[in-house]
Amino acid sequence: MAQLELLDVGHCYVPGEGEDRWALKPLTVTFEAGKTYALVGPSGCGKTTLLNILSGLVSPTRGRVLFDGADMTRRSTRERNIAQVFQFPVIYTSMTVYQNLAFPLECRNWDSRRIDAKVRTVAEALGLGDRLKEPARKLNADDKQLISLGRGLVRDDVAALLMDEPLTVIDPQLKFSLRRRIREISEQFRPTVIYVTHDQYEAMSFVEELLVMKDGQVMQQGTPEELFESPRSAYVGYFIGSPSMNFLDVTQDGSGVWLAGQRLAMSWQPPAARVPAEASGAGAAQAGVLQAGIRPEYVRLASAPGPNTFPARLQAVRDHGPLRVLHVEIGGQRLALKLAREAGVPHGDTLLVELPRAKVLPYVGGQLATVVAG
Ligand SMILES: Nc1ncnc2c1ncn2[C@@H]1O[C@H](COP(=O)(O)OP(=O)(O)OP(=O)(O)O)[C@@H](O)[C@H]1O
Ligand SMILES: [Mg+2]
Numbered sequence: 603m604a605q606l607e608l609l610d611v612g613h614c615y616v617p618g619e620g621e622d623r624w625a626l627k628p629l630t631v632t633f634e635a636g637k638t639y640a641l642v643g644p645s646g647c648g649k650t651t652l653l654n655i656l657s658g659l660v661s662p663t664r665g666r667v668l669f670d671g672a673d674m675t676r677r678s679t680r681e682r683n684i685a686q687v688f689q690f691p692v693i694y695t696s697m698t699v700y701q702n703l704a705f706p707l708e709c710r711n712w713d714s715r716r717i718d719a720k721v722r723t724v725a726e727a728l729g730l731g732d733r734l735k736e737p738a739r740k741l742n743a744d745d746k747q748l749i750s751l752g753r754g755l756v757r758d759d760v761a762a763l764l765m766d767e768p769l770t771v772i773d774p775q776l777k778f779s780l781r782r783r784i785r786e787i788s789e790q791f792r793p794t795v796i797y798v799t800h801d802q803y804e805a806m807s808f809v810e811e812l813l814v815m816k817d818g819q820v821m822q823q824g825t826p827e828e829l830f831e832s833p834r835s836a837y838v839g840y841f842i843g844s845p846s847m848n849f850l851d852v853t854q855d856g857s858g859v860w861l862a863g864q865r866l867a868m869s870w871q872p873p874a875a876r877v878p879a880e881a882s883g884a885g886a887a888q889a890g891v892l893q894a895g896i897r898p899e900y901v902r903l904a905s906a907p908g909p910n911t912f913p914a915r916l917q918a919v920r921d922h923g924p925l926r927v928l929h930v931e932i933g934g935q936r937l938a939l940k941l942a943r944e945a946g947v948p949h950g951d952t953l954l955v956e957l958p959r960a961k962v963l964p965y966v967g968g969q970l971a972t973v974v975a976g
Contacts, residue, residue: 603762605632606632607631607632610628610630611630612665613648624663625648628665629819633762636793638797639797639809644800648817649766651818658679685757685793694738695738697738699741703753710757729783781808802841809826810825812842821838835968836965849894850896850932891966894962895965903941903948903955908956910957910959914930939955
């Protein structure tokens with residue numbers, strides 16, 4: 603396993619294109635050795651481009667790629683010693699399951715006993731243990747992708763394991779157990795893992811750090827907890843979590859911050875300078891607009907008026923597994939809150955909701971402003 607670094611790396615597929623349109627805007631990122639990462643973001647944001655630059659399938663327009671400090675920018679995929687698993691199965695249909703799994707190891711001149719032991723361990727972990735003699739062409743799409751995964755996982759000497767939405771074609775029922783198996787195998791060998799997914803739950807359940815991408819940029823890199831607790835932009839607040847984080851327009855005057863004609867206590871320090879327009883992370887937020895951000899998980903129902911309680915109108919109740927999501931309106935603005943199912947659905951359509959001060963985050967122009975304790 604290796605530490606992977608991108609130093610001021612950017613890429614454009616169309617020669618001469620302005621930098622603001624590049625598929626990957628110049629960025630500097632470090633992936634620590636032995637850690638697992640996910641790249642998440644909407645279609646076209648540059649996840650595959652970033653991954654392919656790491657593996658060497660794409661040569662970046664600008665910048666350098668370092669593995670453990672050594673410059674790999676112009677080195678081939680093979681020289682980088684990367685295992686890559688793609689969205690669709692890449693297997694040899696003329697070979698058996700066993701031969702497919704053994705092939706990457708034979709190419710590296712492992713001795714046959716070591717190959718045999720490794721193939722069997724990985725096949726077992728993926729639930730293919732009793733199918734090793736079957737011809738790969740006879741397998742269904744799920745099982746073919748399992749073999750592709752296995753081919754990525756058999757080599758424990760790789761610098762990194764890169765996976766580009768490997769579970770897309772897998773039956774949803776199987777996904778859960780597969781994620782667990784991938785995690786077990788990667789915990790055993792501790793390769794540096796970079797995993798691309800559209801699915802934030804897949805990412806959150808799986809990795810130590812996420813990189814949330816948008817338009818060829820990394821908006822935030824952090825642990826699942828950091829992204830949940832303090833999204834640096836409204837964009838990340840919207841992208842991570844379900845339902846998304848609430849953002850309420852508030853106003854500010856000399857005496858404080860106001861929401862729907864009532865004082866809202868929140869801990870923040872107004873920025874000294876005006877926030878530039880391009881810093882805006884979310885479509886809904888404009889430069890300079892002050893918003894209060896709070897996760898639906900932290901909004902409470904109050905039984906009596908108190909600090910940061912607001913009258914709200916109940917608009918809809920939705921089932922969310924063991925939880926319920928209430929959609930309410932405060933002074934014409936929508937707010938979602940999550941309640942335990944046992945809490946029941948409140949009677950009547952007028953409620954009192956509490957926005958606990960410690961959980962209300964200040965956003966200016968879509969960017970997290972300085973939070974001051976107190
Ligand atoms: N070979 C290519 N030639 C030209 N443009 C490309 C090429 N590959 C990707 N792009 C463009 O680069 C941008 C980033 O694409 P990329 O495939 O990296 O996104 P992605 O985040 O992996 O998307 P998805 O989630 O759909 O796989 C997109 O605008 C895409 O259209
Ligand atoms: Mg992609």
